[in-house]
Amino acid sequence: MAHANVIELHRFGHLYRNGRGVREVDLEVRKGEIFGFLGPNGAGKTTLIRTMMGFLRPTTGSGKILGLDVVKDNLDIRKRVGYLPGEPVMYDWLTGRGNISLAMEVRGLKNGGRLRELAERLEADLDRKVKSLSKGNRQKIALLNAMVHDPELLILDEPTSGLDPLAQETVRAILVEEKARGKTVFMSSHDLYEVEAVADRVGIIRDGVLVAVDEISNLKKQRVKYVSIELRTPIEEIQLPPGSRVLRKDRAKLHLSYTGEVAVLLDWLSTCKPVDLTVADPPLEEVFRSFYDQEVRS
Amino acid sequence: MILLAQYLKANRIGLLVWTLAHMTLILMVAASATAIETQTDYLFRAFSEWMPRGLQSFLGLAPGMSKIDSYIQAKTGALLSLTLPIYATLLAAGVVTREVDSGTADFLLALPTRRRDIMLSRWVGMCLNLAALAVTSWGAVVLGLKAKGLTGSFYGYFWMCINWFLLAVAIGSINLAASVWIDDYSSGVRILLAVVVGLFFVDLGMRIADLPYAARFFNPFSHYDPAYAIKNGGMPAGSVLTLLFMSAASLIVAVKKFDEKQIET
Structure with missing residues (x-):
């Protein structure tokens, strides 16, 4: 069943014991859009994403991703979502290809998916051990890992972090192409230019509270x-x-x-x-x- | 299976190093059987008369054992009884604590796999690592003695290694459960090792104090009795069941708590 909203959060949040975190977020992300999630460091972007991905349990509200409950159906959600963590860490002793192969095996994918095509575009070095890669190259491997199984929804926490300007441009181009292919992208960033360049709508989070959600053009005019x-x-x-x-x-x-x-x-x-x-x-x-x-x- | 294969591959160097070090040590001990045994026998036997029964048994000085068996038990069964639990502790700390601390937990948990499958595959991998170490230790004892043309209760030594293995699995499982609450790897390892070494010495103290088995029941080390294994070629059923129960109960706790664990950045 097709859902118009790929992400639906209702009073959704996660509060840590110290009272910080994300409070009662109401948010809908539409199918086929690029949604930019803006906020400074510590505003709660990563907490919201980690709660959506099931790393943290929501302390309030409920959420649906691709029509599936964030808590109960998390396994099915992870089959259909590509996730890039804010600080991607992979197995150091494996090569980039080794890490991606492991993930693909767990996903039950036999062939290389879109690995070759995307790796060429990003100029990612797949055959060096991750421990010897620079931050930017690790980011490229992590991006490939998030996209290689051609997910319906990409949840990307700071996707261009650590990349050089050319690679950033390539990533932005890829995201726009994904949108053209009918995929949905939810990306957090503190880079305003980046969000302005690719996103259809933007949400702004401040001290754990979603203070605005609107189309970029409206928000600027508002x-x-x-x-x-x-x-x-x-x-x-x-x-x-x-x-x-x-x-x-x-x-x-x-x-x-x-x-x-x-x-x-x-x-x-x-x-x-x-x-x-x-x-x-x-x-x-x-x-x-x-x-x-x-x-x-x- | 994929996760298990990945875990075994990740730990292959560690296993190799531990196995080689363990085997070398045991081979050296076993191959030195006659020389050391004749030199220290008199001293040991002289002291042993004043030792509590529990300590006598622990040090391989229990009555009714051959000199070779006593020697093997004293030098491998007692002194090396800490190495397998320490290895088990390091493996256990690597399952959740190290993955969360290093951030690789994010990589795994973003994949479509259940947390319980991750935990179970790691636990099976830990058991296979410990089994490999136990079996090679037994092989080293046999080889070392045979190289010197000596013979001992090889079947009994095998049971001593099984007792070792079950003890290590129980301690590894308990530490696995405990590690779910610990997110810092270096301090986690220190805490868990301190607890294991502490339990070892508490058990030793209780044996020296000649406290009954029932009083030591909750300490996994109390269910390690190499003298019994060597003499009888088996283990007391109570010890087997208790160690298996400790392992299973700890594994259930570990799986349940890992399932509920909040993976923070």
């Missing part, structure tokens, strides 16, 4: 505007509107982010009598910061 304004009057004399934050000042030009009603911004602009003006959707970074940096706003 509240924050990037305003560059050139003024005749000295910048110091300008009274900024509420919800604005100065990003940069150079000579008579002021660059600020604005969060709030557009009408209020227009009113303020009319009083400033600007010489030149640019209002644009902000880079995702600015949207991201608006969720984390509220107290800095003027």
Whole structure:
């Protein structure tokens, strides 16, 4: 039975004994989309992923992946999911190929699956022992391991971590192709550019709470505007509107982010009598910061 | 089977090193049988009259045994009775604690395999490793004695090795269960080894104090009686059942707790 939502979490969370963790996440990830899961280190990205994968048991709520219960049907979920841990570790004494072969044997796969094709694209060194590989090359092997059985859903925790820019670009291209093949990708990252480049929707987690889920285009449009304004009057004399934050000042030009009603911004602009003006959707970074940096706003 | 094969492959170097070291030591001891036995016999026998019965038996000085059997028991049965449990402890600590500590647990647990299958395959692998060490130890005793043209209770030595093996499996299984609560490998190994060595000396102390078997019942080392094995070519049924029960109960706990274990980063 086909499910429109590949991931469905309802008040889903895992709290550690110290009270930290992930609290009551409600989230749906649609079939065939790339979902970016953003948050700084320690926000709870990895905890949520590990709970979805069954490494941790949910302390609240319930979750379904590919229509299967996260706790009860975890074995079946793992058959159909490709998982890349945040810090992938494999058996050091085996080669990359040895590690992948072991995983494929456990998965009951006889042939090499997509190993050759993906390894060539990623330029992964399969025949050296893992202990002698660099972090980037280990990451490539771990990525291959997650993708080689052609899973319906990829759950990737920081997929481009440790990779050089070219390899990062290749990974992003592969993920977009996977999406085109009807696969779903759930990827965590703290790299805003990366998520902006590939994801359809994004979820932002802060202190274990999912604070926003939206399409990237909506999220950027939703509240924050990037305003560059050139003024005749000295910048110091300008009274900024509420919800604005100065990003940069150079000579008579002021660059600020604005969060709030557009009408209020227009009113303020009319009083400033600007010489030149640019209002644009902000880079995702600015949207991201608006969720984390509220107290800095003027 | 795939997981078992992977486990055996992973431990092959360790097994080889332990087996060679163990065999070399036992071969040297067995091949030195006459020389050492004649030199130390008088001293040992003189002291043994004041020793408690339990200690006499442990050191191979129990009455009714031939000099060769006494020697083999004293030098291998007693002194090396710690090596197999120590090896079992190291193997047990490698099953969960090392995999969680190093992060390879993530690799395994992301695969479509049940945690109980991982645990059972590791336990079977541990038993096979210990069996290989026990059998080669017996072979080394026989070879060492035969090389010197001596003969002893070879069948009894075989049972001594079986007793060794069952003791090591019980201790390995207990440590396997305990290791599910320990995520740090280096401190885990230290703790588990300290417990094993502690249990060994507690049992030795109880034997010296001549405490009855019932008082020592819960210590696995109390169910190791090389003198009985050599003299009778077997093991007391109670000891066999107790060691098997300890192993099975510990394995059940290990499987259940590993199934519930939260694998944190």
